[in-house]
Amino acid sequence: MTDDARILSARRVVTMNPSMPFATHVLVRDGRVLATGSLEEVSNWGDFPIDDTFGDSIFLPGFVEGHSHMMAGGIWRYTYVGFHDREDPNGKHWRGIYNIKDLAIRLAESEKALAGSDDPLICWGFDPIFFNEKRLNRHDLDRVSSTRPIVVWHSNFHLMTVNSVALAMVGYDPGTNIEGVLLDDDGSPNGELQELAAMFPLMRRLKINLREFGNSAQSIEAYGRVARRCGVTTATDLFSDLLDEDIRQLNEATLSDEYPLRLVPALSGHSGTPDDIAQRAKEISATRNDKLRLGLVKLMTDGSIQGFTAQLKWPGYYRGPNHGIWNIAPEALFDLVGTLNREGLQVHVHVNGDAASELAIKAFKKALTHHPRPDHRHTLQHCQMADRSQFHQMAALRLGVNLFANHIFFFGDQHRDITMGPERASRMDACRTALDEGVNLSIHSDAPVTPMGPLTVAWCAANRLTGSGQVLGPMECITLDEAMRAITLGPARSLHLDHEIGSIESGKRADFAILDADPYEVGAAELNKINVIGTVVGGTAFTDL
Amino acid sequence: MTGGALPVSIITGYLGAGKTTFINQLLSNPNELAITILVNDFGSISIDDALIESQSADTITLANGCICCTLGSSLVTTLCSVLDAPRRPDWLIIEASGVAEPAKLYNIAKAEPDLSLENVICLVDCATISDWLSDHDVGSVVARQVQQSDLLLLNKCDLVDEVKQSSVTALLQQQNPKAQLFPTVDSKLPFEVARQSSCLSKENLAQAMLESIPGQSHDREFERWTLELTGVIEEKRLRKALRHLDSCVHRLKGLVRLEHCNEIAQVQYAGGRLKITPYQGSDSGLGEALVAIGPAGHDMATHLDQRFSNISGPER
Numbered sequence: 001m002t003d004d005a006r007i008l009s010a011r012r013v014v015t016m017n018p019s020m021p022f023a024t025h026v027l028v029r030d031g032r033v034l035a036t037g038s039l040e041e042v043s044n045w046g047d048f049p050i051d052d053t054f055g056d057s058i059f060l061p062g063f064v065e066g067h068s069h070m071m072a073g074g075i076w077r078y079t080y081v082g083f084h085d086r087e088d089p090n091g092k093h094w095r096g097i098y099n100i101k102d103l104a105i106r107l108a109e110s111e112k113a114l115a116g117s118d119d120p121l122i123c124w125g126f127d128p129i130f131f132n133e134k135r136l137n138r139h140d141l142d143r144v145s146s147t148r149p150i151v152v153w154h155s156n157f158h159l160m161t162v163n164s165v166a167l168a169m170v171g172y173d174p175g176t177n178i179e180g181v182l183l184d185d186d187g188s189p190n191g192e193l194q195e196l197a198a199m200f201p202l203m204r205r206l207k208i209n210l211r212e213f214g215n216s217a218q219s220i221e222a223y224g225r226v227a228r229r230c231g232v233t234t235a236t237d238l239f240s241d242l243l244d245e246d247i248r249q250l251n252e253a254t255l256s257d258e259y260p261l262r263l264v265p266a267l268s269g270h271s272g273t274p275d276d277i278a279q280r281a282k283e284i285s286a287t288r289n290d291k292l293r294l295g296l297v298k299l300m301t302d303g304s305i306q307g308f309t310a311q312l313k314w315p316g317y318y319r320g321p322n323h324g325i326w327n328i329a330p331e332a333l334f335d336l337v338g339t340l341n342r343e344g345l346q347v348h349v350h351v352n353g354d355a356a357s358e359l360a361i362k363a364f365k366k367a368l369t370h371h372p373r374p375d376h377r378h379t380l381q382h383c384q385m386a387d388r389s390q391f392h393q394m395a396a397l398r399l400g401v402n403l404f405a406n407h408i409f410f411f412g413d414q415h416r417d418i419t420m421g422p423e424r425a426s427r428m429d430a431c432r433t434a435l436d437e438g439v440n441l442s443i444h445s446d447a448p449v450t451p452m453g454p455l456t457v458a459w460c461a462a463n464r465l466t467g468s469g470q471v472l473g474p475m476e477c478i479t480l481d482e483a484m485r486a487i488t489l490g491p492a493r494s495l496h497l498d499h500e501i502g503s504i505e506s507g508k509r510a511d512f513a514i515l516d517a518d519p520y521e522v523g524a525a526e527l528n529k530i531n532v533i534g535t536v537v538g539g540t541a542f543t544d545l
Numbered sequence: 546m547t548g549g550a551l552p553v554s555i556i557t558g559y560l561g562a563g564k565t566t567f568i569n570q571l572l573s574n575p576n577e578l579a580i581t582i583l584v585n586d587f588g589s590i591s592i593d594d595a596l597i598e599s600q601s602a603d604t605i606t607l608a609n610g611c612i613c614c615t616l617g618s619s620l621v622t623t624l625c626s627v628l629d630a631p632r633r634p635d636w637l638i639i640e641a642s643g644v645a646e647p648a649k650l651y652n653i654a655k656a657e658p659d660l661s662l663e664n665v666i667c668l669v670d671c672a673t674i675s676d677w678l679s680d681h682d683v684g685s686v687v688a689r690q691v692q693q694s695d696l697l698l699l700n701k702c703d704l705v706d707e708v709k710q711s712s713v714t715a716l717l718q719q720q721n722p723k724a725q726l727f728p729t730v731d732s733k734l735p736f737e738v739a740r741q742s743s744c745l746s747k748e749n750l751a752q753a754m755l756e757s758i759p760g761q762s763h764d765r766e767f768e769r770w771t772l773e774l775t776g777v778i779e780e781k782r783l784r785k786a787l788r789h790l791d792s793c794v795h796r797l798k799g800l801v802r803l804e805h806c807n808e809i810a811q812v813q814y815a816g817g818r819l820k821i822t823p824y825q826g827s828d829s830g831l832g833e834a835l836v837a838i839g840p841a842g843h844d845m846a847t848h849l850d851q852r853f854s855n856i857s858g859p860e861r
Contacts, residue, residue, distance in 0.1 A: 171658050178656045179648070196621070197652030204625050204657070210618030241619065271619075311682075326644040329560050330682045359682065 004539070005029035007042055007050045012518050013059040016488050017505040025050075026059065028510040031290070031538035035506050053541065057533055058518045060484070061503050062233025062511030063454035066402045066491030067381050067444035070237040070265075073222030074213030075124055075448050079110040082125030082155055084410070086451050089225035099131055100140050103152070107144045117147050118165075120206045124153040125448075126161070129414065130467075136161045137184075138191025149206060155449075156307055160199055161192050170201040215246050220253045220263075228260040228542045230453040231513030231532040234492070234501055237265040238348065238381065239298045242280075247287050247294070254291035260535060260542040262291040262511070264495050266298035266348060270328065274339035281345050290509075290538060296495070297340055298381075299349045300327040302356035305384060305419050306411050310353030312385065318421035324353065334363045337378075341367040346496065347378045348402075354385035361393050368397055379494045382446070384428050385420075391430065391437040400440040400494045403429040405461040405486075406450040408473075412466030426473030431461045435482060442491035443483070454487035455519070455527050461486060462524035480524040510539040550661035551628065553637045553654040554739065557690045558668030559677050560643035563700045567668055567732035568640060574736040575811070575825065581627055581634040585620075585642045628659050636663075636740070644686050647693045663741060667694035667724075668732060671713050672704040678716070691720045696738075699728040770846045774833040776857050777804040780821065783812070786852045787819050793843035799835035800824055809833070 006028055013023040013036055020036055027034040027042040035042045039050070073089055080086055080094045081103055087093055097103050103126070111121055121144075128136060141150045141163035149166035153159075167173070167189050172181050174188040180198030184190045193199045202208075213219055214237065227235050240246065242265060253259050267284065269277050277297060285295030303309025303325045308317060311324040328336070333349075340347050341364075351357040357380055364378055379400040380386070384407060386394075394401060407415070407429055416425040427433070434441045443461050445452045462483040464472050471477075478486070492502030500509050514533040522530060534543030558564050568582060627637060637660070641650055647665050654662035667690050670677075677687045691697065697717050702710055714726060727734060778801045787797070797814040809824040812835060835853075839845040 170656075179652050181656070195649070195652070197649060197656050200621060200624070200653050201657045203621060204628065209622065209625075211622045214618070324685075325646075326683065326686065329642075329644045331560060332643070355682070 003029065005034065005046070005048045007039070007048050008059070008512075008536070009039070009050060009052050009055045010059040010514075011056050013504060013512075014061075014484075014518065014520060015505055016061050016485065016503040020505065023504075026504060026510070026512075028536075028539040031510055031540075033504055033506055033508050033510050036504055054514050054533070058515040059504065059512040059536075060231070060515060060519070061488045061513070062501065062535055062537065063231045063487050063513050064442075064491035064495070064497075064502060065227065065232045065235040065444060065447070065452055065454060065487075066442040066494050067238050067404075068235050068447040068452050069214060069239065070219050070223050071210070071213040072447035072452055073224070073226050074216065074219030076222060077213075077218075078153070079106065079121070079123040080125050081106055081123040081152060083127040083130045084451070086125075087229060089222040089229070091229060097126070099133060100136055103136070104140065104144055107141070107150065107152075111145060111148075114148070118149075120149040120151065120166075121145065122151045122153065122206065122208065124157075125155045126152045127155045135192070138163050138167060138189070141191060149202075151202065151206065151208075156304070158196075158307060159192065159194050160202075162202060163191060166202055166206075167191065169205050211241070214240060215249070217249055217253065220249065221259075224253075224259055224261040226447070226452055228535045228537075229532060230451075230455070231515065231535055232261070232452060232454060233511040233513070233535050233537045234262040234264065234495070234497065235452075236296075236495070237263060239268050239300070239350075240265045241271065242267050242284055242294070247284055250292055251287050251289065255289050257540060259291060260537050260540075262293070262501070262509075262537070264293045264296060264497070266296040267294070269297045269299040269336055269340070269347070274336045277336065278339055278343040278345060281340070282343070293495070293497070295345065297345055297347050299333065299336060299347060301333065301349060301351050301360060302326060302353050305352050305407075306414060308419070310385070311355035311359075312353040313355045313358065317419055318424075319418050324355075330359055333359065334366060337363040338367040338370065341373060341376065341378070342371045344373070346376065348381050348494075349379070350381050351386075352382045352384050354387065354390065357383050357386045357390055361390060361397065361399070364397050364399055365393070377440075377494060377496055379440075379442075381444075385424065386430065386434075387427060388430075388433050388437065391433050391439055394434075395438040400442070401434050402442040402444050402491065402494060403431055403434065403461070404446060405429050405431060405443040405457050406445050407460075408464050409456075409460045409467055410450045412464075412472045413468050413470070416466070416470075416472060427476060428473065429461070430473075430476050431478045431482070431486065432476045435478060440490060440493050441478075441482075441486045442494050443486045444491070453528075454513075455515075455530055455532070458483035458487050458519075459524070459528035462527065480519060480527070483524065483527070484519060510536055512536040514541075514543065550659050551633050551637050552635070552663040552740075553639065553651075553660050554663045555639050555641055555647050555651050555654075555665045556668070557641045557645065557647040557665060557694060558643070558698075559670070559674075559683065559687050559690065561673070562643075562668035562670045563698075563732035564640055564643075564668050567666075567698065567700075567734065568638065570732050570734070571638070571736060571739055576736060578635040579632075580636045580638060583620075583623060583627075583637070583639045585640055585645060624653070624657075628657075644683060646686060646689050648689070651693070664696060664739075665694040666696045666698060666734075666739065667691055668698045668700050669713070669717065671699055671701045671710060671728075674713055675716055678720070688720060691717060691724075694721065694724055697721065697724045697726050698732065698734055699726055700732055701730060702728045703730045768839055768843070768845050770837040770839075770849050772799075772835045772849070772853055774799075774801055774835065774857070777802045777807060778857055779804045780810075782856060783821070784819065786856055787812075787814055790814065790852070791843075791845070791848045793839040793845045793848065794837050796839075797835060797837035797849075800833050801835070802833055 008026045023036040025039045025042045026036050076088045081097045083096045085096045150163040152161045172189045180194040182192040281297050302311040308323045309325045349360045351360045381402050382404045383401050416422050443457045489502035492498040516531040654660040803810050811824045813820045
């Protein structure tokens with residue numbers, strides 16, 4: 001085998017390795033870091049070619065997205081109409097939609113790309129919560145087309161607004177009296193469909209297949225592009241059925257040298273008895289390669305705070321109704337956590353509200369009391385409302401946490417004014433408290449819920465600015481260094497991968513995020529303005545963005 | 546497939562209420578329907594595979610939950626595949642998760658033109674329901690399960706005394722005054738009621754209750770009569786014994802071995818009509834016997850004993 005070793009030079013290499021925090025050169029061999037240091041230091045290993053392609057750029061450890069979904073790639077087959085600007089997997093910049101007029105223009109543009117006159121026009125990400133005008137209805141969409149069905153899917157995927165053609169397809173008419181099919185004053189459907197039941201007949205007829213977003217070869221490929229555009233070299237797909245066919249596809253995709261992402265998909269813990277799940281998790285973990293790790297199990301407890309479906313402790317929601325849901329019965333959660341822990345598996349649990357995190361902590365406490373296990377790395381995901389007492393218990397049980405720091409910017413104003421009120425909103429996604437209590441901290445985007453972008457997440461955690469520019473809970477801000485750790489080594493540890501990734505140091509995989517500016521020069525306040533040039537994954541550069 | 550909408554029943558109830566047993570009971574009832582069951586809950590008991598095979602029924606497991614993640618997509622994909630299959634089943638039964646709100650499921654059946662909601666049946670564990678209704682974590686969802694159902698199957702009545710049963714009944718009626726209440730044990734409910742309880746009148750339901758033969762819970766109101774059979778029976782004499790039965794016999798059924806062919810036949814008598822048909826199921830473990838039920842205090846047993854006193858002896 002020929003020696004592929006080469007020295008990559010950079011303006012600065014930020015290693016996140018305290019024994020050699022900064023360097024200018026990285027010697028890479030066989031996809032791994034052989035050494036970091038000055039040119040002179042790494043050259044002591046031998047006479048290797050120097051690659052100056054990124055000599056003016058900054059290397060950071062490849063970012064680790066500890067909570068995102070494959071759907072973040074596949075969903076782009078539809079037109080983006082969200083409020084916040086986003087980049088698609090191909091790097092096209094999509095401007096945010098600020099009002100219904102913008103929406104009509106975007107739809108008219110997208111329509112031109114459709115072949116048949118009755119092909120459906122489907123969009124996603126619509127966010128009227130930020131609009132200051134009347135609610136979108138079918139008449140607005142009828143003006144775009146009266147021949148093809150139009151579906152405007154709202155950002156939370158629980159609502160859609162559709163045109164008259166779409167309503168006619170499913171027979172919703174003035175005689176319709178179905179929960180979730182909203183009516184005009186004159187009694188005819190106004191085009192807004194709320195919740196799965198009302199949306200299902202249309203999804204069926206338009207063949208909108210959510211599962212395919214998360215499993216097809218195109219989705220896997222698009223997900224890789226989404227990740228590499230924001231410097232992510234390892235990402236989860238935090239909830240997947242992981243059928244044999246899915247695993248075959250994942251294995252095939254990740255075995256390719258062209259694929260720019262290490263994947264850590266988590267098995268859904270809701271598709272069988274605890275013993276079934278444990279057996280399946282063990283079974284699938286046998287399929288592994290350098291870029292694919294399986295065996296992690298994800299459980300869902302409550303819903304979301306902005307959807308009013310999270311489970312909250314007293315006094316509940318500030319304004320708005322309590323629609324708290326459990327996706328699993330509390331006793332069933334105890335059973336599952338107990339079995340999975342006993343079987344040596346790792347469990348990540350979705351908890352949004354503080355009643356959900358309380359329940360999950362209890363379940364782990366019971367499981368770990370009956371069956372103590374060193375270094376289990378069970379982790380609470382989102383965990384947005386946990387207070388200091390809960391973080392203390394997490395630390396005592398050695399649970400990790402992955403906080404949804406992006407919420408501060410994307411929904412912080414709504415949480416302060418509507419869902420939680422100012423006092424509790426200030427302690428949401430309490431990164432400072434988590435670190436102070438000694439809990440391993442990661443922060444995440446939950447893409448596609450918010451755009452994948454670890455530098456933005458780190459910026460949110462360090463500055464806690466809401467969309468309107470106010471600081472929400474300044475005492476929960478973390479330092480730049482802590483924030484950078486929470487998008488690298490923190491999530492790497494939560495995935496049992498911190499011996500392989502998360503820092504640039506001898507022996508680890510050569511995974512880098514290539515940036516145009518140094519976060520440690522720019523400072524926390526401007527982190528989100530840094531551009532990502534590309535990534536290096538296992539020594540291979542991916543920059544053709 | 547007939548081209549009409551596919552009938553859907555939703556089975557709800559908290560963990561341990563007996564949903565899986567209930568579905569197994571339904572499947573063990575001989576019938577001609579092609580049934581598909583979507584299982585959205587995972588208890589320790591699973592659907593009995595043997596029953597499913599014998600009934601040519603089909604089960605599909607689902608992950609429950611929210612549409613914004615793969616949880617909901619499982620339901621969408623599965624329902625689409627059931628609806629768009631070349632041959633639709635005759636009856637779709639959805640076993641909801643123990644923490645699901647039935648409305649979220651039955652609204653799908655209401656919205657989708659190719660589905661028609663038959664009924665929502667809620668199983669209630671008589672012994673634990675009052676605790677669950679006041680439970681801090683799940684009380685509200687258990688209450689919604691009770692409130693959103695057409696038929697409340699008051700299960701495990703054998704585990705409580707009369708006082709407890711009536712206090713639970715009152716509690717449930719307060720939660721859902723419109724629902725029909727059906728006290729039972731072992732999740733037993735007559736197949737016909739399960740199939741169409743929402744269109745049954747109170748009288749029909751009472752009748753069904755009489756016919757359900759679940760034992761203990763109705764013993765105070767109903768009388769049972771059982772006849773174990775050993776030898777073969779002549780069909781002609783059997784028909785004669787069952788001709789013009791007193792109206793106190795609400796229902797009679799069982800298996801007999803017929804003389805002329807030495808084969809097992811199924812006997813069903815209800816509403817004044819008698820049916821004797823060849824038994825299709827496997828006969829392993831099934832004794833030949835007849836069972837009848839009728840309201841207490843009408844001396845049904847004496848009446849039937851007389852009719853059957855000479856069923857297998859020399860004809861008089």
